[in-house]
Amino acid sequence: MLEVQAVDTFYGSSQILHAATLSVREGEVVGLLGRNGMGKTTLVHTIVGLLHPRSGEITFDGKRISTLPAEKISRLGMTLVPQGHRVFPSLTVRENLRIARRRVGPGEWTMEEVLENFPALEQRWSVSAGKLSGGQQQMLAMGRALLGNGRIMLLDEPTEGLDPQTVARMGEVIDELRRRGTSAILVEQKVNFTLDRVDRAVVLSRGRIVHETDRPQELKADAAALQRLLGVSAGHGAAVHS
Numbered sequence: 001m002l003e004v005q006a007v008d009t010f011y012g013s014s015q016i017l018h019a020a021t022l023s024v025r026e027g028e029v030v031g032l033l034g035r036n037g038m039g040k041t042t043l044v045h046t047i048v049g050l051l052h053p054r055s056g057e058i059t060f061d062g063k064r065i066s067t068l069p070a071e072k073i074s075r076l077g078m079t080l081v082p083q084g085h086r087v088f089p090s091l092t093v094r095e096n097l098r099i100a101r102r103r104v105g106p107g108e109w110t111m112e113e114v115l116e117n118f119p120a121l122e123q124r125w126s127v128s129a130g131k132l133s134g135g136q137q138q139m140l141a142m143g144r145a146l147l148g149n150g151r152i153m154l155l156d157e158p159t160e161g162l163d164p165q166t167v168a169r170m171g172e173v174i175d176e177l178r179r180r181g182t183s184a185i186l187v188e189q190k191v192n193f194t195l196d197r198v199d200r201a202v203v204l205s206r207g208r209i210v211h212e213t214d215r216p217q218e219l220k221a222d223a224a225a226l227q228r229l230l231g232v233s234a235g236h237g238a239a240v241h242s
């Protein structure tokens with residue numbers, strides 16, 4: 001459904017992505033791993049139209065999107081959960097969730113389901129989002145994205161800064177997305193968390209895709225490859241920087 005082909009993205013004169021190529025099939029969850037500063041966010045922003053590639057091609061359901069503005073791409077059913085839990089700080093939790101809701105019919109995420117998964121949000125229902133903790137803001141950002149009921153979700157480090165219990169909860173929500181057949185790109189630095197729940201994984205290094213596998217469990221067990229690609233030792237491979 002999503003094809004990214006040989007994309008080069010620049011900030012001014014500095015080239016960040018070098019012929020990045022990636023595809024996501026219908027219903028597939030793809031893990032995008034890489035150390036700090038390797039270009040993960042740049043790739044995700046290029047896909048959603050916040051940045052435009054200087055060369056290369058991106059298609060979504062066969063439609064060329066690489067020149068479209070972000071609002072148009074979003075309306076096609078692509079939802080970004082940006083890195084750093086961005087929400088509307090002056091609106092309450094309730095308002096943040098209500099404005100994000102988009103009804104699509106069977107299989108959609110309802111408000112009740114979002115609150116069941118993230119009960120902390122219900123407890124803080126009438127509080128301004130800006131007063132929530134970082135972890136709660138991340139849950140709210142994810143809740144907003146779920147209620148948008150898009151066809152593909154791009155999750156940029158959704159577990160960054162969360163306590164272990166909330167990381168586990170986030171994992172369950174991603175697993176549920178996958179069961180419902182929603183496609184996703186999961187950008188992460190938590191290697192085991194990612195490899196345990198994706199259909200396929202790619203590794204980005206200095207703006208290049210340096211590894212791709214449809215057997216994430218094999219990569220998880222391959223200490224030498226993890227060390228070479230991500231600089232992590234197996235066993236304590238919970239995070240790239242552990």
Ligand SMILES: Nc1ncnc2c1ncn2[C@@H]1O[C@H](COP(=O)(O)OP(=O)(O)OP(=O)(O)O)[C@@H](O)[C@H]1O
Binds near residue numbers: 016034035037038039
């Ligand atoms: N607005 C910008 N202008 C210039 N350079 C930038 C800009 N944003 C990011 N970069 C550079 O582009 C490179 C890739 O950054 P990017 O944010 O895509 O990495 P990342 O893999 O998402 O890292 P992290 O894990 O820290 O989120 C880095 O060298 C970064 O310094």
Ligand SMILES: [Mg+2]
Binds near residue numbers: 040083
């Ligand atoms: Mg990033």
